[in-house]
Amino acid sequence: MIITSAPAKVILFGEHAVVYGQPAIAVPVSSLRAAVILDPAKRPLREIHLVAADLLRNSTVQPAEVTQALEYAVEVALRALNLPDIGAIIRVNSHIPVASGLGSGAAVAAALIKAVGMGADRPFDQEVLNQLVYELEKQHHGTPSGIDNTVVVYEKPVYFVRDVAIETVPITAPFSLLIADSGVSAPTKIAVGDVRKLYESDQARVQPILESIGQIARQARQAIEAGNTAALGVLMTQNHQLLQALRVSSPELDRLVEAALSAGAAGAKLSGAGRGGNMISLVDAENQECVREALLAAGAVRVIVTTVGAS
Numbered sequence: 368m369i370i371t372s373a374p375a376k377v378i379l380f381g382e383h384a385v386v387y388g389q390p391a392i393a394v395p396v397s398s399l400r401a402a403v404i405l406d407p408a409k410r411p412l413r414e415i416h417l418v419a420a421d422l423l424r425n426s427t428v429q430p431a432e433v434t435q436a437l438e439y440a441v442e443v444a445l446r447a448l449n450l451p452d453i454g455a456i457i458r459v460n461s462h463i464p465v466a467s468g469l470g471s472g473a474a475v476a477a478a479l480i481k482a483v484g485m486g487a488d489r490p491f492d493q494e495v496l497n498q499l500v501y502e503l504e505k506q507h508h509g510t511p512s513g514i515d516n517t518v519v520v521y522e523k524p525v526y527f528v529r530d531v532a533i534e535t536v537p538i539t540a541p542f543s544l545l546i547a548d549s550g551v552s553a554p555t556k557i558a559v560g561d562v563r564k565l566y567e568s569d570q571a572r573v574q575p576i577l578e579s580i581g582q583i584a585r586q587a588r589q590a591i592e593a594g595n596t597a598a599l600g601v602l603m604t605q606n607h608q609l610l611q612a613l614r615v616s617s618p619e620l621d622r623l624v625e626a627a628l629s630a631g632a633a634g635a636k637l638s639g640a641g642r643g644g645n646m647i648s649l650v651d652a653e654n655q656e657c658v659r660e661a662l663l664a665a666g667a668v669r670v671i672v673t674t675v676g677a678s
């Protein structure tokens with residue numbers, strides 16, 4: 368029996384602008400994972416079972432679509448191995464909410480492809496795995512920057528610039544985030560497509576917004592490396608305002624950001640493609656509980672705490 372897994376991720380800075388060549392920073396959420404159990408079968412049988420309560424509750428992702436995506440991930444792995452098939456019963460068990468900016472698609476794909484490689488006794492190295500998961504992301508999202516697959520595969524905080532070598536970010540002082548789900552599912556492809564339309568219709572206004580987001584990501588990297596958590600919070604909130612200007616926030620996300628800030632969070636922003644999905648807020652041990660309650664009172668359907676840089 369082979370067991371593999373991959374973590375969820377959150378984007379701390381730079382979503383959307385990263386598609387246009389600006390830097391972004393994303394971190395793994397190691398406590399929230401997609402797992403795959405692969406049982407080699409004696410005969411050439413391939414069955415894929417999915418255990419992911421969240422997928423079946425979610426209205427924008429149909430189970431048939433999900434099954435197809437899983438099958439396709441296995442196909443991509445087999446093709447890379449030059450194998451016609453694999454005899455196995457594969458169980459996918461994901462705790463990562465879907466269509467909410469937490470990288471669930473990339474995590475499930477990474478865990479599946481890893482399992483198929485190990486099942487065939489030819490484990491993929493991380494670079495190849497990253498490439499294969501990126502192929503799948505392209506199928507699902509159209510023009511992904513590649514940030515999701517990179518964080519999920521390497522499971523390290525990354526400073527990511529499209530088509531440039533991956534850089535990991537050392538965390539000098541660990542910091543805690545509350546990840547709050549707005550309860551609205553929002554496919555990445557639509558938000559990314561709308562930003563593209565906005566960019567094409569009004570480049571003179573949109574380009575400076577993208578550049579300002581890039582500048583924030585650069586400053587944030589310095590703040591993280593210097594262990595300057597207070598500066599990080601301010602930058603997060605500024606990043607959210609720029610995402611509002613790109614029209615990818617929503618009333619639900621704005622309400623959660625406001626609630627977190629009013630309850631004492633050092634900073635807050637939407638995370639991922641926006642329109643729905645999750646937002647993140649920077650908290651400390653003193654205000655964490657108060658911010659969590661404020662988020663739930665403001666409509667969050669789930670709040671997860673994660674510490675970035677915890678060993």
Ligand code: PMV
Binds near residue numbers: 382385467508512639
């Ligand atoms: O998959 P999500 O919802 O975390 O969003 C991806 C981030 C975007 O910058 C909006 C798109 C991309 O491909 O980088």
